[in-house]
Amino acid sequence: MGELIGALILAVAGGGTVAALLATLSLLMPGLAGRAAHALDAWPGRSFLLGAVNFLFFLAVAFILAQIGGNLPGGLGGLFNLAALTIALGLLLLAMIGLTGLVALLAERMSGGAPPTAGRTLRAGILLVAAALAPVAGWFVLVPLAILAALGAAIIALAQWGRSFLSRTKEPA
Numbered sequence: 781m782g783e784l785i786g787a788l789i790l791a792v793a794g795g796g797t798v799a800a801l802l803a804t805l806s807l808l809m810p811g812l813a814g815r816a817a818h819a820l821d822a823w824p825g826r827s828f829l830l831g832a833v834n835f836l837f838f839l840a841v842a843f844i845l846a847q848i849g850g851n852l853p854g855g856l857g858g859l860f861n862l863a864a865l866t867i868a869l870g871l872l873l874l875a876m877i878g879l880t881g882l883v884a885l886l887a888e889r890m891s892g893g894a895p896p897t898a899g900r901t902l903r904a905g906i907l908l909v910a911a912a913l914a915p916v917a918g919w920f921v922l923v924p925l926a927i928l929a930a931l932g933a934a935i936i937a938l939a940q941w942g943r944s945f946l947s948r949t950k951e952p953a
Contacts, residue, residue: 831932887903
């Protein structure tokens, strides 16, 4: 019984901190979150497919690097393991950027199209985390779909940001 209560406390506390993190990142990076939200709104299927393909590719690369690193002696093996960990953390970072876009999109829809406030953004984050905590459907359907779509949306958003950044920094001819 004590383990069940501990797991419940961990789920509520962890969910609250994840919701706060997503809301904070959405408010700190409104441009990037807005681009990711636009990608999720305009191209949900494209975002999902792009996220799924990149996730599988980089997961395979990280797995291969970790396997090679486990078979090499000393510092060289550690370098391969570090490269695998870096890839995994990069995927997590991209997913977090995309999830901030999802929270921004939810907050915008909750407000009826008005610019989201900090309170609406936090409520949207709580709503997303609460939906993800739903047994079976939340764990095995919503979370993978949301993470893969968010990963693809983050890639689209960063590509759009890179294009706009490069077009602003070009020297006039």
